[in-house]
Amino acid sequence: MWAVLRREWNGFLNSLVAYIAMVVFLLITGLFIWVFPDYSILEFGYAQLDQLFVIGPWVLMFLVPAVTMRFFSEEKRSGTAELLFTRPLSDWSIVTGKFLAGWALVAFSVLPTLCYVFALYMLAEPTGNIDSGGIAGSYLGLMLLGGVFVGIGTWASAVTDHPVVSFVLGVFVCFFMYAAFDSLRFLPLSNTTLLVLEQLGIGAHFESMSKGVIDFRDLVYFVTVTLFFFFWTRTNLQSRTW
């Protein structure tokens, strides 16, 4: 598992994917937090980082599948899968290794935004008067959400041998999981059904974490969804139909 993780991670560093992902994430969120007048903290006047956690998931929605799209699709396409799956590695450790590499990249992209937290800390009046609990919860939520997205992206790369198909599929499923369930409230369904549907989406759980409330049920939700895509990925790979 560590060998797979290390190879993927070195691949990210060598191909500059890691740095590009980090810079893009930092830049887009930075623009929204500090520059665009409609969203800027400086214009808004409150010492809070809500923008980061509103924009963050949307950026990750594209960034993560872009990074994970090659995970298995490229291996299948070039035939290296045949070598990878004849190494003394279980299918689990291969999937886990790739997943962790993707997740590490999410952390690598997200962590530099801590400098925004620091800037906010200094800007607050009086200094340090920020909702640190909410921000910590939001970061945890963002990482868990990143984990789910990496799981989806890994799965998407396992179902096809075209990286582009994998990317599009990954973005779509991420979008669906994040936003679509919330939008279902407009459907003419009973309230309980709608509540259940809303709970199936990432949005509701991410939102409650952003408030700084770390509910055990939310954690369970994120872990379960990630594991679900894990299992699905492995099932796809075991069929060896490529």
Place this chain on the structure above:
Amino acid sequence: MDGLNFQIPGGQVVGLLGPNGAGKSTTMKMLTSYLAPSSGKARICGHDVVENALESRRMLGYLPESNPLYTDMYVREYLLSVAAYYRLDQARNRVERMIEQTGLGPEAHKRIGQLSKGYRQRVGLAQALVHDPKVLILDEPTSGLDPNQLVGIRELIVGLASDKTVLLSTHIMQEVEAMCQRVMIIHQGRLVADDTMAALKAHAGRVRLELEWDQEPNWAALKQIPGIASVDPRDSRAAVVEAADEKDLRSVLFDWSVQEGLRVLRMEVPAGRNLEAVFRELTRTIPGGQAASSHQSKAS
């Protein structure tokens, strides 16, 4: 695959032959536990390839047919990453030795994508051998190489695999003759021959001769000579003569020609034909064999 059953003792180099689509690669993929057989068992060094896949995979080095490599990695980096899969002690030393043994020294700092086909094949061999496996499975290790590279890779395999059990597939007969002690020929998923090189050559039996005279011989009389199975005229004064058994017909044919008043301009045994003839004979689809092939089960 249909009722394929074989055993390879340690240290033997075995050539797996068969026409395209005969099941060579499928057999190898099952031995490397990449594909699971729908029925039947296979063991590598006593480890079942399905139940004990990780152990059996540890025992073997595999070079797939297309020699897939991560083209954006550097040679040394790639081999180190492979070594990490096997958790080798002293991986760095081992990789350096592999680079030296496979003659990759001058290319080791390059990206794999920049290498020529011959060097890529060396990288492919190096990755299969880096963990010093007991068993080596090579799927057409010399396909697509130019004659110089081909000889180089062949020598490399023979040199590096001296203490290993090797199963290699190929269509090139000379390669089998040069490298293998034993040959298995499979056709439509079935084993149609499994013998030592020497025995198979003897089985090839029928001596073929290419003859050329100064004028047209009496074809009918030629066919009447005892011991001749067939005469295949190539033009009015040349023919390929096939003997019915292993007897050397050269002197008989020479005497006959003298009697007929013919001068023999050329008489030779075509080189390297024997095994090819056997191969063709065994892998021709026999009409009578169709009943047998209708109930064969493909494991792929």
